Every structure is written in structure tokens, then in C-alpha cells.
Amino acid sequence: MQATTPNRKASKILVCDDDLMVRVLARECLEAAGMDVIDAEDGIQALEAFQSELPDLVFLDVEMPGKTGLEVCAEIRALPQGMNVPVLIATGAEDADSIDRGFNAGATQYKTKPINWSLLSRDIRYMLRAAEAFNELKAQEDRLRYLAYFDHLTDLPNRRSFNEQLRRNLIDGHKRESLTGLIVIDVDHFKRINDSIGHERGDDLLRNMAVRIQDALTQIATIISDYPGAAVTADPDSLAFELARPGGDEFTVVVRNPASIEHLADIGNAIMESLNDPVEIQGHALVLTPSIGAAMAPLHGQTPELLLRHADAAMYAAKADGRARLRVYDESLEDDAELQLQLEEDLRDALDTGGLRMMYQPQIDTRTGEMCGVEALIRWQHPTLGAIPPDQFIGVAERTGLIRPLGDWILREVDADARKSGSNFPRSVSVSINLSPIQFGQSNFVSHLTQIIKQLDLNYTVELELTEGVVMTDAEHNLDKLRQLKALGFKLAIDDFGTGYSSLSYLRHFPIDTLKIDRSFINDIGTPDGDGIVRAILGLCHALDLTVVAEGVETKEQALFLADHGCQILQGFLLGRPMPVGDLMAASEQNYLPLITDSGSSTQAS
Template identity: 55%
Template sequence: MQRLLIRQCLESEGMRILEAQDGHEALDLVANNNPDFVFMDVDMPGISGIETCRHLRARVESEDTPILIVTGADDQETIDLGFEAGATHYITKPLNWPLLGRLVKYMLRSADTYKELKSKEDHLRYLAYFDHLTDLPNRRSFTEQLRRNLVNSEKNEGQTGLIMIDIDHFKRINDSIGHERGDLVLKKIASRLQTCAAEIGPIASEYPGAKKTYPLDAFALEIARPGGDEFSVIVRNPYGEEQLNQIAEHLIDCLSEPIQIPGHTLVITPSIGIAMAPDHGRAPEELLVRADSAAYAAKAEGRQRARMYDSSIAYDSAQELSIEEGLRHSLLTTGLSLVYQPQVDLFTGAIIGAEALVRWEDEQGNAISPDRFIPVAERSGLINELGDWILNRVNADAKAYAGQLPSKMSLAINLSPLQFNQSNFVERLTSTLKQLEIQYKIALELTESAIMNSGDDSIGKLHQLRNLGFKLAIDDFGTGYSSLNYLRQFPLNTLKIDRTFVNDLGSESGNAIVNAIVSMAQALGLDLVAEGVETAEQATYLRERGCYSIQGYLISKPVPIDELARLCQHDFRATVGLDSEDG
């Protein structure tokens, strides 16, 4: 009779009612129908309402379902038992029928509010610990995973491997196909890493020494995306460095397979750094620094490879610090100097420009290669000070030898991509120019990758530089994008043909590449300078194809400013294969 009245009361409020005869039937009913609300008596056949409540709360599907229990015993002990079992609310008999429907509606609204709050909490937890693009653990989660693994491995006298994966030239890929498609590539990389990890697990026992130290079930891989184009793999209980190297090689093979996205088939390659605890550190920060150092070494060795951290990398780090300290000191004192490699007009034999190149000798008189100290300057932040020093020195040399240098010649300065891509680069350069009285045309030489990496932002910067009076040249042309669509948008003056293509002149492929570059420059209305010219035959071929000027050992090696001034008085027509009456 009571169930009938309850049904009528709740149906009058617009609710659909399901009934059970006892506790066992109630459990089945809830499991099969997933109701929004459960209302039951403490006293029921089979199992009591309190026991039924306890069973319901033990199930995932009903752990948050609001449960109202009714009891005829208005005593604190029964009520406490009900709440301990998981009841949401209770009422006592006799029931207040007018209030019952309102109470149930209130409990349903409260349940909806709770679910909404719980959903927001779950979402916040997801945002805090997972990368929204790839659904992989983020940097925060990764750091906690690494710390947890290191603690466990030290407790169990085990090992933890850390594999840091950096995607080669990803910014270039991202900027060339757009950020939306770049994000799609990152998602595919994440998916492929998960597939690779699933493949590695079952074959872990096949690695040398796999069964000698740990049981197979102690081995595991945990993937994360700390940020950007960087991914990480924590290897729980690896069997040694050899196994970690083999895992890394497997990852390289997996990631180097072509990736298909709408409109593109891309081949991406990873550079991988590996470190292992406790051999390379016991704290997360130590292991991270060493795995990152190993990844940087892998890039320096040619990319698309893996490198295990070792003492030579530690030595390189110490050497880099020494170079940074020495360079910082030389910027304030002496040790830095400039040499100039002249550029000759192939139709007149006259010097029309020169490229300024920085040289450095440390306090012991040792010559440090620019290939060593320029990257250090970039990573340490000294590149801006070095750039200011070069511009000031070029200006000082030009003023000192103004009467001995051709009035229309240009002096070229190489720009680091790091300099150019800094947001305040143009403002900083403008401030430096205000302090100088430059009498000669200054050409700024940039690599293709430097201007391609920033897309539309580069176009704006290049226009600003042209407005400041600089000539703009693309150095080492042909080794980067060589995109006609991009280049036509850039306010450039000159393309410089890379020396590797000049060296190949005489071969079918070498001639074809140079011819294509000359045609591209002519289509864009750009001047051409060929680098690395060493023979008169090369000079003749370039002139006949429409390249107007060259630099290289055929003319001169890089020389100090006084020697450049002397060379400017020389006639190079015979050197470049011109007859005396030509030009």
C-alpha cells in the first residue's frame, strides 16, 4: 500500500517510477536501469535498506546516485548507520506526502549540481595534468611521474630510464603548413608514440639481459608531452643502457615513417637524448638536464639519432661554459676582430662589396672557430652584444678607410636567426644605428630558415629593415626552403648561392641546380652572389648564366680591413676570366 502511495505521489510530480520487491531485486533494477534517484525503506525483505545502500555505493555506476531512506525508527543509531552506508538523506514515518515530492525534486537538483561540480573538478584536474591537444600527461604530470619512478627505483635498487624526444625542424614544418595542421601532426606523433610503446612492451624480454635482473612485469613505458614539439618516455626498470638505446632506435624508426595529413605527406625525424638513474643522477632535475644535454648532442651530430648521456657530454658542457665566460670577457676587452671577404663584379672585375666575418682568439692566443662560439653566444644570450659589437666595428673600419674603399661598395653582416626572431630586434638595431654615422651601404645576410620560421612576422621586420636603409640578402640560398611563393613576398635585394652548389659545377646536377637558382633570382628581380668560387671556369660559367658577382678564394680569403682596402685598388678582370677589353 505504501509503495502505491509513493508511486502516485512521485508520478504526480512528473517522475517515472520503477519498483522492486526486495533488496536483491533493487540491486538488479539499479544495475539494469541506472536510475537518477533511489528511494527505499530500511526494513526490506532479503537484505535491509542499509545493506542495499552499502552495496550500491560499492558500484561505480551508482556511487553518486542520490539515495533517500525511510525509517520507522526515529533513533540516532539507525540514522547514523544509514549515513555510514552511503545514504544521501533520510525521512521518518509517517510520511508527509505533500512534502515528499518536493524533497525528491530538491535532492535531484542537488545531485545535478554535484555532478556539474564534479565534472568541472574532473575537467580542472585534466587541464592540470594532461595536454589538451594529445591527451598525454603534461609537464606537471610528467615531472610527478618521473619523481615517483625515481623514488620507487631507489627503494627497490632498480633503474629508471628517461628518453627525451625533440622533433627536428618542427617550427619550420609548423610555419610552412600552418599551426592547425601542425597541431594535427603533433597529435599523430603522440598516437604513433603510444603505438610504439605498445609494441615495445611485449618484446622487452628479447633485449639482452632482460631476464637477468627484473621480472618482465616490472618493465613499463610512460609517455608524456612536456610541451611544444618535445615528448618524453619514462622507462620503468630498464635492463641497462643497451636496452634504452634499442628502445630509442625503435622510436626513431616509428616516428620517421611518413605522416599523412590532408594535403601533405610529411617525413619528420626525432633527435633523442637518453639518461638513466641512478648512473646519471637520482633527482628529476639532474636526469632532465642530462637527457636534454644528450638530445642537444644528438642534434649537433646530425639529428635523427639517439645519444646516451656520457662524460664527453659533461665535458662539452664545461667547455661551453668556458667559451661563454671567455667570449663575455672579450666583448669588454680585446680578442675579437673582423676580417672581410671581397665580392667582385663578374662584368667589370671590380670589388663591389665585402662580407664581414668575426674572429676570436682567447687570452691564451688560441683561435676559436665561429662554429664553436656563435652557437654558444646564441644559447647564452650574448648574441645581441656580439651583433652590436660587429656593427660598431664595421662602421669604425669603414670610417677609418673611407678614402680607400669604393664609395658604392656594400659591407655585409651576418644575422643570427636568434637575433632576427627576437621581438625587439628592429627596435634594438634602430637604437644602435642612432649612435653611428654609417657612410656605406650595409647588407644584412640572413638564412632562409631564419625568415621562414616567423612567416608573416618576418615580412614586417624585413620591410622595417629596408626602411632603415639596409640591403637584405639570403645567405646559403638553396639549402633551406627555396620557396618561390615565400620569397616573392619578402623585400629582398640579393640571393647568395651556397658554396656546395658552386663546388658541384661541372656535374649535370650541379649545373641544373645553379641554373634553377639563377632563373629564380631573375624572375624575382634579385641580384646574385655566388659563394666559394675557386676557379676561373666556375666564374665564367656563372657569368654566362647571369650571376653578376662572386666571392671566394679565387679572389681572396677573408682579410683584415687594411688588406681589403689594398685589394680594392686591384683589377680582377683577368682573374675571373674576362679579356682586358671586356666590361
């Protein structure tokens, strides 16, 4: 049987042996199997042929004049293009030491002489297939690792990279007794702009903004010469910037060794000026105005958390002052701390008086169109401030120790909803509940959770959702904790997959049932990069036999793409917004196939 198909390029094999008969027999055998053969009679020729021809596999004899096969193998492995090419070494020696030397030199497989020529092409085909599968998985892992550190929309460092940038620069600044600045940039009214021009044009705006800020930063170093004493207080060569996009419409700049607070403010103003000119997006001339906050270490804080909090406070103060301006942090902004204290008191009251409520967002099986699960989402309607976003009040709970009673309340409330609603709560669905990093990190979390579930009537599946960062922090300890949760009967899901470590190792070794693809990747479906990323994640999950949930599905096109590429479960506004428990039965009786297949209407589910 031929090794090639009409659409597949023939595999290229480099055969190196000083025995002419071996080279002739190898060529006849491999060419008969549809492979292309390049031969070399010694190690020098083999290395030259490898670099000029870039073969798919190398067949090497060990004993050759000049360079031995082991030396050639080691030199191939030292080349960037030779790291992953399979190498088959042939030798007459069968002792363990000889075989070990071959593998230590980088051999993929070992074959003893005399060669069984009838099996050689089969063995090489197997090696090529294994190498192809490995390289595909490696490419997926490399891509996901890139996504763990970089924002795929702008190619700037993402939130995780930013956190590491800031921490590294603060440590370095402390050692050098120099200043470190932080600038936070937020686009004014971006949500309104995004809603009016569409997400695709909104993404174009963010890419344009990233380029403008980066261009401005490359020109800003000369500003330092305008400051008296700058040559003494800051070396121009040490002034450096690290731009990042932590998420949404926010950018950050870590400034290493600014001359002064005034210098930091001028850098911020130069960034603002770089964004003044209108942006031409598909025939629309749009003017972006940023609100910018700045803070300086050590004056405004010496830890990443404190410096970021103060730069954020300055940015929000700039918005409150009328937007399109810059504010440098000062102590008058501490009023925000009073608001946080008030929120803490009000959250305690809400826990005691029933001011919180649970909502449930449907999860739809793409194979049947039926509701197979719900995500439990907590909501807080403040009596005077209105709806408080979960990320805001959960942050308050984490900082104040309220996260444990809040987590207990969520579990008990979900169970109470299941009991009191009777037939309105479909028992066939699983319920996903988010775990806070602080909550999961508590030393007695599992034992405390064990006591809670003993008091509940959990005759339905509960899936606990954690982020990648939570799982990978102290991975060895967390592996044991996850196993204990599995033993209690919980399913485990990784939330926002693709934005953290995205490592094959933890997916292989941790007892994970489900991956939830982050909504930022779903938003990019329809673009070449976006489609490729989602396909890579789905391929990885299928290879590891994991269930995949796509979050943030808002269009039928996204649903069709995901269903066509084997995503098992969809969640998003297209299929249903978060709803009270009383509406769940009606949602569970609906069939959603018309929304996720080519037939039927694309009207949003209610």
C-alpha cells in the same frame, strides 16, 4: 507544476516499501509531478530494479522483510553506478542513533513517517536539482583532475605525471640496484612546420607522432634478446616503458631496467625509425625527424633533475650535430655548464648596468572593450647572444640565488615606469607580476616584500601570479602566506590554470581572485574537446565567483567564443603584443570591442 519540459527527460524514481498503500500514494504523488515511478516491495526487488532501471533517485523504507532499507542503501552505494545517486530514507524512528545509522549507510536525506505527501514531490525535486548540480561540479573537477595529469592533445601523461614517473622509477631502480633510462625526443624544426601548415595540422602531427612512438614501444621488448648476458642482467618481463608528453613538441620515455647503455641507444634508434615514414596530413606528406637524447641512471645521475638535465643536454647535442640523430650523454657535454656560468655572470652585470627592461602586454575587458590591466614581462637583450628567453635566464636566476634581486628589480622597475612615464602609465589598470616558485618559497619572502613596497609608490593595483604547483606545495603553510599577501593589498592570480592540480578544494579555500586559463586550452577552441574543457573551466570559475583571464588569444574566433561564454578578460597577440611603457597610453585609449564581437574588423591590435 510539471517537473519536466518538452526537451527534458522525466526523472525516474525507485520507490521501495513493503506497504502497498505507501507505494500507491508515492506513485500518485510523483507521477502527478511528472516523474516516472518504479516500485519494489522488498529490498531484493529494489536492488534488482536499481541495476536494471538505473533510477535518478531512490526512496527507501527502513523496516522491510529480507533486506532492510539501510542494507539496500549500503549495497547501492557499493555499486559503481550507485555512488552518486540520491537516496531518501523514510522511517518512523526519530532518534539520533537511527538517523546516524541511515547517513552512515549512505543516505542523502532522511524523512520521518507519516509522510507529508503534499511536500514529497517538492522535496524530491530539490534533491534531484542538488544532485544534478553536484554531479556537474564533480564531472568538471574530474575532468580538470584528468587534465592535471594528462596531455589533452595526445592523452599521454603530461609534465607533472612525467616528473612523478621519473622519480618513482629512479627510487625503484635504486632499491633493485637496476638501471633506469631516460629518452628525450624533440621534433626538428617543428615551429617552422607548425607555422607553415597551421596549428590544427600541427596538432594532428603531434597526435600521429604519439601513436607511432607508442606502437614502437610495444614492439621493442624483443630487442633485449639481442644482447649477450641480457637474460642475466635484465628480466624481459621487467622491461617497461612510460611515454609522456611534457609539452610542446617534446616527448619523453622512461625506460625501466634496460640491459645496458647500448640497449637504451637501440631503443632510441627504434623510436627514430618508427618516425621515418611520411605523415599524411590533409593531403600533405610530411617527414618528421626527431633529435633524441638519452641518459642512464645511476651512471649519468641519480636524481630526476640531474638525469633530465643530462638527457636534455644529449638531445641538444644531437641537434647541434645536424639533427635527426641520437646522442647518449657523456662528460664532453659539460661545456653547457660553462655557458650557464657565463649567463650567470652576464645576468649579474645586466642587473647592475640596466641591461634588462620591462614590457607590458594589455589585458582587455570583454564587456567594455577597454584595457583593464597589463602583464609585466621582463626581457633581456644579451650584448652577444641576442634575446635570451625568460624561461632560460629565470632558470639561471633560480639556480644561482639571483631570483630575489631579480624579483626586487622587477617591482622597482614597474614602479619607476609608472613614475617616470606620468600620463603614459594608465593608473586605472592593474599590473600582473609573475612570481617564481623559488622566490615565493623563500621563508622570509613576505617580510622582504613588505620592506620593498614601503619604498614604492603603489597607487595602482598589483596582482601577483603563481602557478598551481607553487600554491599546492605545502598548502597549509602557503595558505597563511597568501593571506598575508592579501593583507598587504595584493590581488592573487593562478597562472596556467588547468595544467596542475586543478582541484576544487584549493579554489574554495585559498584567497584567489583570478584564474588565467593556460594558452594550450585556448589553442584548442573550435574542437569539441577544446570547447568543452574551456566551458567547464569557465563554469567552475563562475560558480566560485572568480575572475577569468584567457591567455594566448590569437584569433577572433577564440575571442568570440570566450566572450560569449563569460570570460571576463582576454590577453594575447590578437589584442596586443608586449610593448614598452611609452606605448601604453595609446593602447589604453583604444577600444577593442571590434576584435571581440561579431561586428568590426579582426585586424590585430598594435
